[in-house]
Structure formats: C-alpha cells, structure tokens
Amino acid sequence: MTEPAYVAVDWGTSSFRLWLVDRAGEVLAERRSDEGMLAAARAGFPAVLQAHLSAVEAPAHLPVLVCGMAGAKTGWVEAGYVDTPAPLAAVLKQAARVPGERDIRILPGIAQREESAPDVMRGEETQLLGALGLEAGSEALVCMPGTHSKWVRVKNGIVERFSTFMTGELFSAVSRETILSLAIAGAEEAEDVASFKAAVKSAYAAPAFAANLLFTARSRQLLFGGTPAVARETLSGTLIGAELAAGLSGTVPKAGVTLIASGRLAALYRYAFDAVSITVQPIDADEAVRRGLSMAAAAIWTK
Amino acid sequence: MTEPAYVAVDWGTSSFRLWLVDRAGEVLAERRSDEGMLAAARAGFPAVLQAHLSAVEAPAHLPVLVCGMAGAKTGWVEAGYVDTPAPLAAVLKQAARVPGERDIRILPGIAQREESAPDVMRGEETQLLGALGLEAGSEALVCMPGTHSKWVRVKNGIVERFSTFMTGELFSAVSRETILSLAIAGAEEAEDVASFKAAVKSAYAAPAFAANLLFTARSRQLLFGGTPAVARETLSGTLIGAELAAGLSGTVPKAGVTLIASGRLAALYRYAFDAVSITVQPIDADEAVRRGLSMAAAAIWTK
Numbered sequence: 001m002t003e004p005a006y007v008a009v010d011w012g013t014s015s016f017r018l019w020l021v022d023r024a025g026e027v028l029a030e031r032r033s034d035e036g037m038l039a040a041a042r043a044g045f046p047a048v049l050q051a052h053l054s055a056v057e058a059p060a061h062l063p064v065l066v067c068g069m070a071g072a073k074t075g076w077v078e079a080g081y082v083d084t085p086a087p088l089a090a091v092l093k094q095a096a097r098v099p100g101e102r103d104i105r106i107l108p109g110i111a112q113r114e115e116s117a118p119d120v121m122r123g124e125e126t127q128l129l130g131a132l133g134l135e136a137g138s139e140a141l142v143c144m145p146g147t148h149s150k151w152v153r154v155k156n157g158i159v160e161r162f163s164t165f166m167t168g169e170l171f172s173a174v175s176r177e178t179i180l181s182l183a184i185a186g187a188e189e190a191e192d193v194a195s196f197k198a199a200v201k202s203a204y205a206a207p208a209f210a211a212n213l214l215f216t217a218r219s220r221q222l223l224f225g226g227t228p229a230v231a232r233e234t235l236s237g238t239l240i241g242a243e244l245a246a247g248l249s250g251t252v253p254k255a256g257v258t259l260i261a262s263g264r265l266a267a268l269y270r271y272a273f274d275a276v277s278i279t280v281q282p283i284d285a286d287e288a289v290r291r292g293l294s295m296a297a298a299a300i301w302t303k
Numbered sequence: 304m305t306e307p308a309y310v311a312v313d314w315g316t317s318s319f320r321l322w323l324v325d326r327a328g329e330v331l332a333e334r335r336s337d338e339g340m341l342a343a344a345r346a347g348f349p350a351v352l353q354a355h356l357s358a359v360e361a362p363a364h365l366p367v368l369v370c371g372m373a374g375a376k377t378g379w380v381e382a383g384y385v386d387t388p389a390p391l392a393a394v395l396k397q398a399a400r401v402p403g404e405r406d407i408r409i410l411p412g413i414a415q416r417e418e419s420a421p422d423v424m425r426g427e428e429t430q431l432l433g434a435l436g437l438e439a440g441s442e443a444l445v446c447m448p449g450t451h452s453k454w455v456r457v458k459n460g461i462v463e464r465f466s467t468f469m470t471g472e473l474f475s476a477v478s479r480e481t482i483l484s485l486a487i488a489g490a491e492e493a494e495d496v497a498s499f500k501a502a503v504k505s506a507y508a509a510p511a512f513a514a515n516l517l518f519t520a521r522s523r524q525l526l527f528g529g530t531p532a533v534a535r536e537t538l539s540g541t542l543i544g545a546e547l548a549a550g551l552s553g554t555v556p557k558a559g560v561t562l563i564a565s566g567r568l569a570a571l572y573r574y575a576f577d578a579v580s581i582t583v584q585p586i587d588a589d590e591a592v593r594r595g596l597s598m599a600a601a602a603i604w605t606k
Contacts, residue, residue: 120525223416242513246511
C-alpha cells in the first residue's frame, strides 16, 4: 500500500466525509458520518476530526484540508470568502490555518456582495473546482441541487454570478409542516416519475403559481382521489420546476447545464431537466468535491 | 332587547365564531374561540356548539346556520360542494341538515373540478356572498388572504374560477422550520413596511426567483448585517409578492381588486397592493361572513 499524502474533509452542515489520499490522488480509506457542523459544534470540531483520523490510522504529521461549513462563522475556524467575480484559483490561496500542531486548513467560501442579490456558498466552490478545473475555457451554467440548490455561472475559471434556491429545505418544511403532510402521508420518493415530470412542467411554465400548484396536490386528492405518491411528486416537481424556471431564465450554453449531483438528487434533477427538454452534463458531486480537495491539497503542499 | 332570530357560526379549521342575530340582522351576542374543526373533531362538534349556545342563552328552538370547515369530510356533517361556475345563490339552496332536534344547517363549499386546476373553498363562499351580494353585476377579482389565500373571479353573482395559494401556511412553515428561523429570530410582524414593500416588488417582478429571494433574507444578513425585522419582512413580502404576480396575471377590473380581509392581514395586503400600484376595494372579512350568513339564514328560514 502506498503512503498517505494528506487527508481531505468535506464538512457540511449536517454531514461529514473524510478521505485518506496518497500522492497520486488515490483514496486509501474513507469515513462518512452525520457529524456535520451542527453536531460537531456541540461535540467539538477537534475531537470529531481526531476520532476519524485515528480510525483511518492517519499519521500525526499528515496535513488535513477541509472544505464546507466548518469554515463558517458558526463553524470551527472562520475561513472567509473570495468575492465574486471569484477565480477558482483564489480559493486555493486563501485557506485558513487552524491553530495547532497538525497542519489543518479550511478553504474559503465564495460571496456575492451585491445589495440586490447577496449570496454565499461554502463547499460548492470546491465541487466546482473539481468538476470544472481551474481553467474551464468556455462558459458553464452549473446546477448543484440540494438543501440549498446553487446555480452558478462560471467563465474561464471565474465564478461570475450565482443564486441559491431553498428548494430542498422548502420541500422538507412543506412536506412536514403544512396540510400537504396529510396528502403525502406514507409516500416514498420517486414512485411516480410521470407525475413528477408533469409537475415540473407546470411550475416551469407558470412559476408564479408555485404556491397554488402545491395546493393542487391536496385539492386534486379531495376531488379526484389519487395516491399520496402522486401528491408527493406534485410537491417535489413544483418546487424543482420553479427552480428551473429561474435558473434557466438567462442564456443556456450550447452544451447544456452542468449538473453536479449524486444519488437520488442526480436522478431527480435529470428527470426534471428532461421534462423541460434541457441537455445536462452530469458530474458526480462526491467525486467532484474529492477531486477539488485534491487539487487544492496539491497546490498548497506540493509547491 | 329584540328577540334572537337565528344563530350564525363561522367554523373554520382553527377558529370558531358565533353570533346571536335578530330578525333585522343585528348582532345580540358574539362568541369567539380557537375550537376550530381540528379541536372540535376531538371534543365533539355538538358539545362545542351547545356550550357556546348556552353561553349566549340561545333558546332551544333557535335555528343555527354554519359555514366553513365543519362541512368538510373530516368535519361534522359533510356539506358537499357547489361546482364552478357556481352561482352564489346555489350555495344558499344546498345547505346540509345536521340530524337532531334543533334545526342546524351547514352551507356547502365550492369546488372547481378541473383536472389541470382542481380547487376547493369552504367558508370563503359565504364571505363572497356577504361582500358582493347575490347579483353583483360586473366582474370582480377578489383576493381573500389567509393561511390558504383565495383569488376568485366572480361575474354576475357566479363564481367562475378560483385559485388557492398556500401563502400563509408557507410563511408559517418557512419561518419556523428552515434556516430563516435564525435570520428572523425575535422579530415582530410589520416592523418595517419599506422592507416589506421592497420584497413584494422583487418577487412580483420575478416570482420564479421566490425560493432564491427567500434565501437572500439570510445571505443579506451574513454579508451586510441587518435586523431580524428586515429578514422577516423579506420572507413575508416575497411570498405575498409571488402570490400577487399570479393573482394579478389576468385582467384586473377597472375598479381594482376586491380585498376581503381583517386586521393585520388586511393592512399587510394593502401595503402589498400599494407596492405594485394596484387599487383595492377593501371589505372587512368578519363583516362579510356575518352578512353572508345573514343572507343565507333569511333565504332559508323566511321563505
């Protein structure tokens, strides 16, 4: 087995992932847990990290590179922001050093300091780095779905503009805390792709009506019957369709939208883009963040 | 004091209101409580009603007319629906009789049985009756804000179309169950009318971006500071602005929009309509429902 060269950590709001990586970028060991920023703020960031480092038998001198919410004001050590227009190369250069013996650094986020469209990201900049590289020549429109979906315009390796949509969090709040909780009770996700696509199309065509289309998940059941699965797809499709209407409202590059996502979200958004006839270039989000961390680690420690 | 002629009850999902009324339509006594459909389904509808009837010393023979969610399938006695296009006069004729000695009737709701735009109302039809009368000559566009806001087109006393928006319930769910709960913590309502109007305008101009504009309540605070009050107004104004964009997307009558609302909601929506330069004809919702119940009682019991 080759020697480990560094440890890469993606430390989000609610999840923690760690990779032990060799000089060639190969993963030697991996850890995943739900000790995200919120849990780690209680348990203590150093203790959480050290437990995982011990579990993969990381040597004491091995450097650690972190991206994500651990760098937020409410995280471990505040890592600041690179402001838009933000060269992805600048992200590599502004990592914050965590005080202590081990060389631990946290990558900064990106901030859009516009009065009319303030926005922030933390973690997605590293995914962008891994997905597009430092010198992505042409213009890319990137969709990164999630709790807080990001839509990003990148040109020549520079993040020009981005917008955050609370789509995932809205889905969670609406499905649990409104009358729609009754309509969708018992439904599993992705049971009815046709209903999902129909809801995406409706909301994409009339996004102003999103709060009305959501209610039809309930009224359709009252008047015409219909399963909880259909209601759930209506809810999910409506929120994603409205997001697409906004995200796709500007110029869409010829190659389509770069979709950085993993697992069920990747599948769901591919259905959604298909429903509105937009081509996507899919990139796995897990791979992207690991590759981004590798690029950053190489830049920081192999100068 | 004149003799009571009937009892009028507005029995909603979460509130109960009762009026003891004389032949001339004058209110002799009033009761308000939070024993709405949800609470009454547990305590028993007859017991809740009888307690309030006893409190106002209603004679045993006095008839009772009810509107609202008590007539839902999950309510007391299902009162069915009048289907669109629904003459308001038909609502008077289809009251459901509650079995028992006292003459108790529940007014039906209105259903829009369209596959592409299914919708239902219960209680608002009685407000419409009271606000517009049976023979409202010209065309009215009516906004009835609330947990589930209704936008209704009425022409010559006929409810032609309507749409429900989950605005109030979205506000409640988003303010409690998302990251915005942090941004607005401690804020009271209607503290900052200018911020509210600005948010209404933004969402009205770009309703597809509602889920993004919501997030700016958080990111603006992170990047530029700003009070919880401003964040709360952004949340509220964004949801209402998107509702207005949809509700006002068709023809708006010359006289403007008929706004049926009471109290803080009436004030809030007047600010919102003002922000997008739309004239409103305000009608008090409490008065409207009482007047509607009186008209129905007169039609049912003084034939």
